[in-house]
Amino acid sequence: MxxxxxxxxxxxxxxxxxxxxxxxxxxxxxxxxxxxxxxxxxxxxxxxxxxxxxxxxxxxxxxxxxxxxxxxxxxxxxxxxxxxKPSAYLTGRSYIQGIRFYVDERVIVPRSFIGEILFSEYGGQEDSLYLPDRFGVESVVDICTGSGCLAVIAAGLFPNAEVDAVDLSSDALEVARINVTDHEFSERLTLYRGNLFAPLKGKTYDLIITNPPYVDHDEMAVLPEEYQREPAMALDGGPDGLDLVRSILSQAPKHLNPGGGMICEIGTGREMLEEEYPDLDFFWLDTAESQGEVFWITAEALGAGDRKKRK
Known part of the structure; x- marks a missing residue:
């Protein structure tokens, strides 16, 4: 038979x-x-x-x-x-807060808590208690943009903002370009290839968004096969997971406008970060599935408040 x-x-x-x-x-x-x-x-x-x-x-x-x-x-x-392979690679699609994005194996599957935080803060009628007024934000940058999902979300939530997005991977930027085009933000969302802030040539922003690689080497060594299907450079945050976070914190003050700030996802490194930076005023943002994995910090707390806002 x-x-x-x-x-x-x-x-x-x-x-x-x-x-x-x-x-x-x-x-x-x-x-x-x-x-x-x-x-x-x-x-x-x-x-x-x-x-x-x-x-x-x-x-x-x-x-x-x-x-x-x-x-x-x-x-x-x-x-x-x-x-x-993660199911998102098989269908070629992933979702953040119901918004569909194209994905393939050139990028990690989008799953940042920052998307949920942005929608919870700007989805209601009242202004956010700590993030900038959404209509007053004129400039946003997404560092380590990957598939471009957070940059696209930012372009949608901040209607008066010009948005930049940076990644070191040219492959990731090809995927990001697909998403920027699909969501029709090509006129005010610009992609840059380079290491963190390097390609921005001194530009400053009202809001920095970043979800950098933050998996430490011990965890990288035991990742399940599904995670091993993703680009290692998008996950590997160095020996303790905070190498890129440190670099971003050191460079961010030069790229923030007074009154602005940065929202950053770091995974489970809160205790190490607070011990290493005792003088920085991190405000930790929780979601339904995370605690102490995303922080907000103002430009003033980072020492950027004494500069005049650049136009």
Missing amino acids: PEISIADELFTVRDFWRHAISRFQAAKLSFGHGTTTATDDAAFLVLDSLDLPIDTLDPFLDARLTTAERKLLAERIDARVTTR
Whole structure:
């Protein structure tokens, strides 16, 4: 008898979702690229592959799929298990606060807490208690931009701002350029290749956003296979994870306008950072899934407040 494939045995969204969960759990996959469980990762892979809303599963559970759709899902579920690639690489898409971004293996899968913080602070009717007035921000830079997702979010949240975005990887900037174009911000979002602030030639900003590499070497050595599929240079933060954070802190004062500040994600290095910089007034920003991994610091706290704002 001819071999019957999974694509010939399963017919509905529910069938493929259940099948994916079973395979992901049996394979002991790792998660953390936008999902945290086999159930959620399976739902994302199935729904996003079908161009369905990734947060709306129930209405589609019993929808019967076409032959082409069944074949695609069978292939991607198998690839998720056999290659250990994050699901976002298989669909070519990732999301921050519901905003879709193109991704591939030239960049890490976007998952910064900064996106959630920006939307929580600027999504309501009242001004943020600590971040600058969104309509008063005229200049933003995203350091270590990767896929460009935070720069794109900033362009959307700060309508009067010119946005710059910097990365050392030319491959990452190619992906960022796709996202800038897709979101139609090419006229006021400029990409630069270089090391941190180096290509900006003394420009100053009302807001610095940065999610630099911050994985320490001990952790790099034991990363699950899913994380090893991402570019190492986008993860490796040096022996203790804070090499780039230190460089950014030392250079940021020269690139901040008075009244502005910097929001920076550092992972789990809060205790080390506060011990090393006891005189800096870090304001730690928590989210639903993080504590003490992102800080806000003003231009004045960094010593930039005594300069006149450059136009």
